[in-house]
Amino acid sequence: MTKNNTEFRNDEAILDVQDKPSFQHWLVLSIQHLFTMFGSTVLVPLLIGLNPSIALFSSGCGTLVYILCTKAKIPAYLGSSFAFIATMQLLMKDYGYPAVGQGAIAAGLVYVIVALVISKFGSNWVDRILPPVVVGPIVIVIGLSLATTAANDAMLHNSNYDLKYFAVALFTLAVTIIFNMFLGGFASMIPVLLGIICGYILAVLVGIVDFSSVAQAKWFSLPAFDVLGVNYHFKWYPAAIITMAPIAFVTMTEHMGHVMVLNKLTKRNFFKKPGLHRTLLGDGLSSVLAGFVGGPPTTSYGENIGVLAMTKVHSVWVLGGAALFAIIFSFVGKISALIQSIPTPVIGGISFLLFGMIASNGMRILVDNKVNFELKRNLVITSVILVVGIGGTYLKLGDFQLTSIALSTLFGIILNLVLPQQAVSERKN
Numbered sequence: 147m148t149k150n151n152t153e154f155r156n157d158e159a160i161l162d163v164q165d166k167p168s169f170q171h172w173l174v175l176s177i178q179h180l181f182t183m184f185g186s187t188v189l190v191p192l193l194i195g196l197n198p199s200i201a202l203f204s205s206g207c208g209t210l211v212y213i214l215c216t217k218a219k220i221p222a223y224l225g226s227s228f229a230f231i232a233t234m235q236l237l238m239k240d241y242g243y244p245a246v247g248q249g250a251i252a253a254g255l256v257y258v259i260v261a262l263v264i265s266k267f268g269s270n271w272v273d274r275i276l277p278p279v280v281v282g283p284i285v286i287v288i289g290l291s292l293a294t295t296a297a298n299d300a301m302l303h304n305s306n307y308d309l310k311y312f313a314v315a316l317f318t319l320a321v322t323i324i325f326n327m328f329l330g331g332f333a334s335m336i337p338v339l340l341g342i343i344c345g346y347i348l349a350v351l352v353g354i355v356d357f358s359s360v361a362q363a364k365w366f367s368l369p370a371f372d373v374l375g376v377n378y379h380f381k382w383y384p385a386a387i388i389t390m391a392p393i394a395f396v397t398m399t400e401h402m403g404h405v406m407v408l409n410k411l412t413k414r415n416f417f418k419k420p421g422l423h424r425t426l427l428g429d430g431l432s433s434v435l436a437g438f439v440g441g442p443p444t445t446s447y448g449e450n451i452g453v454l455a456m457t458k459v460h461s462v463w464v465l466g467g468a469a470l471f472a473i474i475f476s477f478v479g480k481i482s483a484l485i486q487s488i489p490t491p492v493i494g495g496i497s498f499l500l501f502g503m504i505a506s507n508g509m510r511i512l513v514d515n516k517v518n519f520e521l522k523r524n525l526v527i528t529s530v531i532l533v534v535g536i537g538g539t540y541l542k543l544g545d546f547q548l549t550s551i552a553l554s555t556l557f558g559i560i561l562n563l564v565l566p567q568q569a570v571s572e573r574k575n
Contacts, residue, residue: 154413154414156412156413156414156460158413158458159412159458159459159460160334160335160457160458160459161335161458161459161460161461161464162412162460162461163219163220163221163412163414163460163461163462164218164219164461164462165460165461165463166461166463167459167461167463167464171332171335172463172464172467173467174332174336174339175335175336175457175459175461175464175467176464176465176466176467176468176470176471177339177468177471178336178338178339178453178457179223179450179453179464179465179467179468180468180471180472180475180485181338181339181342181485181488182338182447182449182450182452182453182496182500183205183223183225183447183449183450183468183472184202184485184486184488186225186226186228186447186449187201187202187205187225187226187447187472188201188202188226188482188486190226190227190228190231190442191226191441191442194231194234194235194238194246194442195235195238196243196370196440196441196442197369197370198482198486199367199368199369199370199476199477199479199482200369200370200371200372200439200440200441200476201225201226201441201442202369202472202473202475202476202482203369203371203439203441203472203473203476204226204432204435204436204439204440204441204442204444205223205224205225205226205436205441205444205469205472206468206469206470206471206472206473206476207432207435207436207439207469207473208224208431208432208433208435208436208444209222209223209224209432209465209466209468209469209472210466210469210470211428211431211432211435212224212425212428212429212431212432212446213428213462213465213466213469214428215424215425215427215428215431216416216420216424216425216428217420217424218462218466219416219419219420219462220405220408220416220420220425220462221408221412221454221460221461221462221464221465222404222408222446222447222450222451222465223446223447223450223465223468223469224428224429224432224444224445224446224447225444225445225447226441226442226443226444226445227397227433227442227443227444227445229393229397229400229443229445229549230249230250230253230390230393230442230443233249233389233390233393234246234249234390234442236389237249237383237385237386237389237390240385241383241385241386243372243378243440244372244374244378244381244383245383245385245386246386246437246442247372247374247437247438247440248382248383248386248387248437249383249386249387249389249390249391249437249443250390250433250434250436250437250441250442250443251433251434251437251438252386252387252390252391252394253390253391253393253394253397253430253433253443254394254429254430254431254432254433254434254435254436254437254443255391255430255434256391256394256395256430257394257398257426257427257429257430257431257433258426258427258430258431258434260398260426260430261422261423261424261426261427261430262423264421264422264423264426265421265423269417269418269421269422269423272402272417272422273417275559275562275563276402276406276559277562278511278512278514278515278517279512279517279523279524279527279528279562280527280531280555280558280559280562281406281508281511282508282509282511282512282515282517282528283508283512283527283528283531283532283535283554283558284403284406284508284531284535284551284554284555284558285403285406285407285410285504285505285507285508285511286505286508286509286532286535286536287403287508287531287532287535287536287550287551287554288400288403288404288407288448288504288505288508288551289448289452289501289502289503289504289505289506289507289508290501290505290535290536291535291536291538291550291551292448292497292501292504293501293536294538295497296494296497296498296501297494298494299315299490299491299493299494299497300312300315300316300490300491300494300495300497300498301315301491301494302490303354310352310354311354311489311490311491311494312491313352314345314348314349314352314354314489314491314492314495315345315491315492315494315495315498316495317344317345317348317495318341318342318344318345318348318491318492318494318495318496319341319495319496319498319499321340321341321344321345322337322338322340322341322495322496322499323337323499325337325340325341326456326499334457335457335458335459336457337456337457338453338456338457338496338500341495341496342488342492342493342496345491345492345495345496346488346489346492349488349489349491349492354489354491355487355488355489356487357487359483359486359487360480360483360484360487362483363479363480363482363483364479364480365478365479365480366477366478366479367477367479368477369439369440369476369477370440371439371440372439372440373438373439373440374437374438377440390443394430397443397445397552398426399551399552399555399556400445400446400549400551400552400555401425401426401429401445401446402422402555403551403555404446404448404451405417405422405425405446406511407448407451407455407504407507407508408451408454410507410510410511411451411454411455411460411507412460429444429445429446432444433445448500448501448504449497449500449501450465450468451504452497452499452500452501452503452504453500455500455503455504455506455507456499456500456503512528521567521568521569521572522568522569522571522572523561523565523566523567523568523569526561526565527558527561527562527565530554530557530558530561531554531555531557531558532554534550534553534554534557535550535551535553535554535555536550537550538550539553539554540553541553
């Protein structure tokens, strides 16, 4: 493995952001990230009535666009966004994909416009509105808000509790922890991949894997492209723009939350270098591209950030490799179907650890920055963020919905700006 010593290195990382793994290690590490994001990325198109292959293609291309826009300085993977699902379902029902595509492009352009504004006027305001007392709880929320998803994946089969499913999930979790704690060398970098493989084998043995889709799939098939100007003619869909574009401001808060986690993991400040404008630009252009080719809007994935936290492999080469594999597999029907056949308890078992890793990094932010919880303002800010975010509280106005992560972030920012440093009862006379 080649290590880059020309700039700052995080000595806690096995492979830092610019470090390049050997070819064989690169393949395995990238496939680990592919497996991690696959379930969520293909679930979104299934829920709105699109072919999963186009979501794979657009997520892979979008991730490469993001890496290019951020000068290959940020290890992140972009997959299908869940924030737009309800709106996309309505648009698909009333107008078909052309409206969804136009909405995805509009949402992406909102990111681009905000990125241009930040590029012009700077992002120093980020430190003012997002100090550690706000950032730490938000990162905790990002991890723990996904806890219910992990638990449901682990326990439920067709919405009913299934002990066999739970046993597979616990086995997957146990072997992943064992691999993470007791293996050395290269094997210690791929505990997630090894855990998924072992969990999948057990799932096959207990009979909860359906191979019918693998048997029916073709070896080679083009992704289900739905290209503007090729598959359909341009037409204005005001409803798509009005309903999807505002959601971009919601997902921006989640985007910044993920960047905060990556800042902590890599011991860098990506808000300043390469800059928040570049991270937003990459995320926005990814959604624009997805809208042009037939996919859903994209966003950075917490699941893959969890892998970074667990393995301490932060190489952007690895994330770029995962993107390339996603593009390739979008053309290989058999492989896509095989990965898609991984049952939910395997993913749930892995998620217990991955989502917890994200939350733990939030607690670490609070500890490392010595946030004083004897001050009432810090207790108030943290308490509101945690309960609103983890509780799943959301604000809904018509078709517009502010997710729990976005709402808790908004509350945290407002409280941080309006609350005094000390409560009246804490001030010395």
